[in-house]
Amino acid sequence: MAKPSVEPGAVIDGFTVGECVHRGGMATLWSVTHPELASPLLMKIPRVAEGEDPAAIVSFEMEQMILPRLSGPHVPACFGTGDFARQPYVVIERIPGKTLYSRLGELPLRFEEAAAVAGKIAAALADLHRQNVIHHDIKPSSIMFRPSGEAVLIDFGLSHHNQLPDLLQEEFRLPYGTAPYMAPERLLGVRDDPRSDLFSLGVLLYFFTTGVRPFGESESLRGMRRRLWRDPVPPRKLKPDYPPWLQEIVLRCLEIEPVWRHPTAAQLAFELGHPTQVKLTARSERLKRDPISTVLRRRFNRGLTQPRAPSDMAAHLVSGPIVAVALDVVEGPSALNEALRVTAERILATLPSARLACLNVLKLGRVTIDRTLDEQGNNKHIDRMVMLRHWASPLKLDEHRLTVHVIEAIDPAAAILEFAQINRVDHIVIGARQHSMLRALLGSVSARVAAEAGCTVTVVRPPRLASHQPDQPDALA
Structure with missing residues (x-):
């Protein structure tokens, strides 16, 4: 059985443990060194003490399976994993700087700056999706930036890999994620659609440009289910100077049905990089939420409130x-x-x-x-x-x-x-x-x-x- 804690100075599989740099709800992060690795490293260890959420263990198993399979500048490099029989861990490169969460005090950002940030995140998602992974927890605290400018996605405990068993889907009936950023289809048990990440990015972009989260802060499952039939307040209602092209992009990301969103993260990144080429529809000028008749039709349309059939992620991207x-x-x-x-x-x-x-x-x-x-x-x-x-x-x-x-x-x-x-x-x-x-x-x-x-x-x-x-x-x- 894994040890309940790790102390500074301990040596685990050649990694020397330093200071604890973060204690999260599901894991702790420690600085570590290795004689054969010169780059700064972090060791992530799950919380497995008495009374801890069992989902922490399952999500850590997912991260252990997924991280070693990822590569490229948009993910942290993985240098090792530890077995649950002795000491579970993953060792990853330590990205310098802070997460995007550190910028919440600056909100709302200038429209152009927020769009540039979202474009980098969309590019990172496009690369991740090509590697058969859906992140499922896109939020400010899951995003960092390299000194060279690329967005780096971290925290893959809730992710879905198209070619690996989905332990969270198999072992838990309730959806796991960060409520304000969770896509509607996630509430129906759908975890294999990459456009769920585009919805989360749309929430982030709405938040970073208006200073308000489109669906509030509700954490109850009942409150979250409203997004299956209720659209958010259009950004131009909150900020009259909101650019029509940006509202077009944001509201398209936040469409209830995945098929109404951008087909891929690469296409979303393309639009964010070419604002003058964005094709404007009625979304771009909207000042009011959908009428109650539309809301009721969605509310009682079984097609919108029932689980979907499994999708083919690879075929969708192609x-x-x-x-x-x-x-x-x-x-x-x-x-x-x-x-x-x-x-x-x-x-x-x-x-x-x-x-x-x-x-x-x-x-x-x-x-x-x-x-x-x-x-x-x-x-x-x-x-x-x-x-x-x-x-x-x-x-x-x-x-x-x-x-x-x-x-x-x-x-x-x-x-x-x-x-x-x-x-x-x-x-x-x-x-x-x-x-x-x-x-x-x-x-x-x-x-x-x-x-x-x-x-x-x-x-x-x-x-x-x-x-x-x-x-x-x-x-x-």
Whole structure:
């Protein structure tokens, strides 16, 4: 049986215990050192004394299973775990600084700052979900930031791993979590939908921009169940200067049904990073809560208040990628641009929740002073945005699934690669190099993007019948 306590100076599996840095409701945190590890470390030990909540043990088991399987900058590195037969523990890297909870005294934050913070958290969630994990306890005290700026998610005791047994689901009937941030479907026993984390992030963003939690502080299960049929007060009711684009995002995150929220955390991060491209709906101007007739219809609609069937997390994430089509709308061959549209249409036809980002690079000279207007006096940037939308119009996409981007850059390939990395693009579609002696010697944009991109790349050539025409400039360059 595990020991009820740990003292400074004790040595556990080569880790020397230092001071206790935190005592929580379910575990304690100790600073530790190891002769073979130079980085600062923390040892997390569950509370297992008489009278402690048994859920603390189960949630710690979940954390022990999940943490060693995670990697990347958005989670703490795990350096070891201890067996319950001797001493249960997990050793993780010690992230410098404080959690986001330390900023509660500054609320409400400026809209732009809060959106930037939420965008970093959404990016961290996108990375976590790709690793088959739903956090289920997104709140200020579960979020830290590295000195380099990335959000780090901590405390995985309530998490769900799509490929591991869900001990909390198997052993307890009541939902565990932090009441003000808990998604409605969690109250129905649903733990396998990654959009639950988006709801929690929506609560955090609402709180950080208004200073008020959208569902209050109720801890009773009865009070929490109201969010199955009652929507929050729109932020613009509390703050008249609330940006419509931000209210659109927040209220979409807080939709009762997961299917009405953003399809993925990556798409949410994309919108937070491109506020001028957010498609505004009636949500953005709302000043009142839903009418009582709508509330009653939800209240007595069994479909909204009954448990859902299990979902396929992997299939859900695959169905909602971000697809970027890079094309030259000014000098690109019409046959190639048509081939790019056909390819995009085929990809989107199988992905009903995908987002399409149409991308064009306005190439700048290395030493020349570039003019923003063309020979006719038209703004080049705006003209290209209009042409991108015209190119995409035959696809007949819902507005919230389409964005257009004109990037000014000296190096088109580098600009495309940077856009894909920053915006977590899953698939790039780009035109192939056209026949040209210069391109043969110097390479092409498409070849470099295909070689260096961290995602899937489809290189498109025009149909063979359209290839017998004079040499054209390489698409985008």
